Amino acid sequence: MVIGYIKQEKIESGFFPKIKGIEIRKFDNNYVIAISNKNKVKILARYLEKLNIDTVVFSRELENDFKDEICLLMSKRKLNVLNGKKLMQYMDFEIVKYILNKQNATMKKEDIYIVFKREQGLDLNFLKRFIENFKTANIVTNDIERLKNVQDNLLENDGILIAVSNNKKKALKRAKYIINVNLNKEELEKYVINRNSIIINLQENVKYDSPSFDGININYLQISCPDEYLEKFELIGNIEADFDLVKLYESILLCSNIQKLELEDVNDRIIKDDIKITGLIGNNGPILDDELQKIHKANLDKMRKLV
Secondary structure, X not given: OOEEEEEEOOOOOOOOOOOOOEEEEEEOOEEEEEEOOOOHHHHHHHHHHHOOOOEEEEOHHHHHHOHHHHHHHHHHOOOEEOOOHHHHHHOHHHHHHHHHHHHOOXXXXXXXXXXXXXXXXXXXHHHHHHHHHOOEEEEEEOOHHHHHHHHHHHHHHHOOOOXXXXXXXXXXXXXXXXXXXXXOHHHHOOOOOOOOOEEEEOOOOOOOOOOOOOOEEEOEEEEEOOHHHXXXXXXXXOOOOOOOHHHHHHHHHHHOOHHHOOHHHHHHHHHHOOOEEEXXXXXXXXXXXXXXXXXXXXXXXXXXXHO
């Protein structure tokens, strides 16, 4: 994997004099590419190919201002564009822990709902930590046959019972915490969902906005890194102004061939690197602690009325 970190900045003279308006410099085994203006995005593909770059991280400015040009570039080249979602998938359990901590809720007393569709290559090992640590793990999927084997093995070998269903009217009706692994908006909206649910969207940004829904969609996260990483990232660009810290750390993980490791080893690496979640992002920006607490209270009040 060769990564190109692409940003826009004023360039007095290029690192390579023959490339007018583009500056390229080495960063470990990767490259930092600065372009002087919008038009340079159109000729960027030539240099990505020349340098064998197969993965890119765009600065905030390029992502926001030149979205159409970037989409055109990506459609012509088979490039992997890092968007932070892979790190969300690796840190799914930590995201739920963060939410429960803000709500002063206890994991062993709560139920977790995990919804996903059949997908070739989907590693179900991520379910393990949820099954072991929550009161009940409820799996909602159309891949019933595969999950039936998991269900039977857990019951036989560990004495653990998990609920597996794909009933669109009932499966998520009482769910307080939902991990949406790979459903898009249209697919998720086929389910009747508790109006006070917290939905964590791992692969796609989804806005579940049924008229009766008062819950929260979580589509991104904020993290903190040790100083040694921050100093390294400053060689790429200004973290506050240029690049998103989540995507930068994700690129470091992927460069270390982390995808070839077992999920448990990836989790250990993130813990060893001392990566902490500092905030969550919803459809309207950062999610406040008060919002998480308000949702929790609404669910508790609903439960008391049912008793």
